[in-house]
Amino acid sequence: MAMNVKQSVSLTLLAGMLAASPVVLASDAMSLLAQMRTAVHSLSYKGTLVYAQGNELSTYEISHLVEDGTEKESVIRLSQGGEAAPDAVESFSLAKFQAVIPPAGDAYSLDFGGDETVANRSCRIVVARPRDRMRYLQRYCIDPASGMLLKYSLVDRSHQPVEQLMFTALDIAQPAPAAADASAFRVSPNVTSAAPQAMAQAGQAQDSGGWLFTALPAGFHQVQSLMEPGSGVRQIILSDGMTSVSIFIVDPGKPGALENMELSAGAMNIFTAESAGHKVVLVGEVPVATLKSISEGLQRAR
Amino acid sequence: MNTSKTEFLSALLDDEAGEFERRRLLDELRKDDELGNTLSRYALIGETMRAGNAQRSSQGISLLGRIQDELVDEPAYDQPAVQVPVRKQAAMTSSRMGWGVAMAATVAALAMGGMLFMQQPTRTAEQVAAAPVPVSAPQAVAALPANGQTAVASATNVDDRIRQIGRVDSQTRDILKQYVAQHVKYASTTAIAPSIRAVSYGNER
Numbered sequence: 001m002a003m004n005v006k007q008s009v010s011l012t013l014l015a016g017m018l019a020a021s022p023v024v025l026a027s028d029a030m031s032l033l034a035q036m037r038t039a040v041h042s043l044s045y046k047g048t049l050v051y052a053q054g055n056e057l058s059t060y061e062i063s064h065l066v067e068d069g070t071e072k073e074s075v076i077r078l079s080q081g082g083e084a085a086p087d088a089v090e091s092f093s094l095a096k097f098q099a100v101i102p103p104a105g106d107a108y109s110l111d112f113g114g115d116e117t118v119a120n121r122s123c124r125i126v127v128a129r130p131r132d133r134m135r136y137l138q139r140y141c142i143d144p145a146s147g148m149l150l151k152y153s154l155v156d157r158s159h160q161p162v163e164q165l166m167f168t169a170l171d172i173a174q175p176a177p178a179a180a181d182a183s184a185f186r187v188s189p190n191v192t193s194a195a196p197q198a199m200a201q202a203g204q205a206q207d208s209g210g211w212l213f214t215a216l217p218a219g220f221h222q223v224q225s226l227m228e229p230g231s232g233v234r235q236i237i238l239s240d241g242m243t244s245v246s247i248f249i250v251d252p253g254k255p256g257a258l259e260n261m262e263l264s265a266g267a268m269n270i271f272t273a274e275s276a277g278h279k280v281v282l283v284g285e286v287p288v289a290t291l292k293s294i295s296e297g298l299q300r301a302r
Numbered sequence: 303m304n305t306s307k308t309e310f311l312s313a314l315l316d317d318e319a320g321e322f323e324r325r326r327l328l329d330e331l332r333k334d335d336e337l338g339n340t341l342s343r344y345a346l347i348g349e350t351m352r353a354g355n356a357q358r359s360s361q362g363i364s365l366l367g368r369i370q371d372e373l374v375d376e377p378a379y380d381q382p383a384v385q386v387p388v389r390k391q392a393a394m395t396s397s398r399m400g401w402g403v404a405m406a407a408t409v410a411a412l413a414m415g416g417m418l419f420m421q422q423p424t425r426t427a428e429q430v431a432a433a434p435v436p437v438s439a440p441q442a443v444a445a446l447p448a449n450g451q452t453a454v455a456s457a458t459n460v461d462d463r464i465r466q467i468g469r470v471d472s473q474t475r476d477i478l479k480q481y482v483a484q485h486v487k488y489a490s491t492t493a494i495a496p497s498i499r500a501v502s503y504g505n506e507r
């Protein structure tokens with residue numbers, strides 16, 4: 001009798017552990033992804049990176065420096081064979097506004113893959129597997145010690161990689177105690193003064209200029225709405241936590257309007273439409289069908 | 303997929319395939335998508351294993367270039383000669399055979415990417431971004447001309463629908479680049495990739 005009770009308890013405990021393990025794994029995978037998102041902004045690093053987009057392969061030298069909480073980044077494309085470096089130097093910077101990312105649990109299942117060695121560093125594979133056809137599979141290889149992303153690939157439904165990047169060499173500086181604290185980041189004053197208006201965090205009231213979405217693919221939420229004063233173009237940004245889509249709505253008669261088209265360049269897809277007399281351009285690293293679905297849900301509020 | 307094809311794949315990636323095996327395997331890659339997927343997996347595995355022992359390649363020699371040269375010079379072998387798509391535009395418009403060949407070549411190049419590009423920045427570099435990075439205002443799409451030529455997408459043929467950005471007229475392409483730049487700049491959710499995309503899309507094709 002006592003043995004039967006003992007066996008029942010053991011079986012119950014075992015069943016509970018097995019049921020809980022996917023949840024625990026997903027939680028750990030999400031933690032590693034969160035660690036990665038912090039690390040790529042908080043660490044100072046420099047390395048060589050191979051980037052494959054469709055059939056094109058290119059190499060970049062990327063450096064990221066954090067000084068007094070301010071990020072400075074440079075990306076240099078390395079070319080083969082004697083092309084002269086151009087005199088004019090383009091510069092760009094990523095937006096420093098840290099939008100709140102909605103949880104990705106509805107749209108993806110997160111799993112751990114195996115361990116790999118990339119750029120002479122060990123890394124853990126995290127797979128974000130989409131639950132529908134509306135987005136690509138994302139595979140990250142993350143150094144668990146530093147949180148640094150070492151390899152990344154975006155895979156479509158036919159298991160073809162649409163985009164891949166991988167460090168072939170990487171040096172990571174030891175973070176200073178102050179710089180390691182991601183909350184110590186501050187936006188450069190120049191960035192703030194040059195930002196479009198109506199920057200907002202997700203969860204707060206979003207001024208979308210009278211536009212709303214009657215339906216969105218599962219997991220997508222509006223996270224930002226941007227409007228350059230006088231431009232006549234509003235940019236609404238949607239995200240499912242792992243990828244994002246920009247919807248550019250052009251006021252009638254304003255420049256920037258495009259005729260109907262569908263375009264694809266590696267992971268990036270573009271789809272144009274029309275809504276309430278406005279030309280709409282959708283850009284995102286999602287299938288074209290997803291862009292089309294989003295455009296069909298866009299309406300002008302009365 | 304049988305064992306012999308697997309062995310040939312490994313030999314190709316190890317640069318140990320003979321001329322006959324190489325031709326036969328490339329012929330198979332044109333027809334067999336599963337074989338191409340397997341090649342892709344082998345290539346990535348091989349690359350990660352070799353990542354820690356990356357060596358400088360022979361200077362000025364591109365594995366991709368060598369493979370492409372071999373394919374261009376390859377004599378007819380029960381098949382019409384296949385033009386190797388060097389440029390992405392050509393690759394996207396080629397037949398399915400061309401896709402397989404280009405994919406195989408690109409995957410092989412990716413596998414050897416760590417060996418090919420280990421050179422330090424003393425090599426000729428095309429600098430497209432500089433540090434420290436000055437903050438730029440959002441691109442004013444209002445400054446762009448309104449009328450671009452139409453690139454109408456066919457509603458029925460998938461291949462026709464998917465087009466290169468480089469295949470539309472320059473005015474439309476400039477407008478599209480502005481939108482892509484805005485998207486990359488303000489809608490980044492993935493680490494590092496947006497930086498690379500911004501530089502990649504910003505280059506003329």
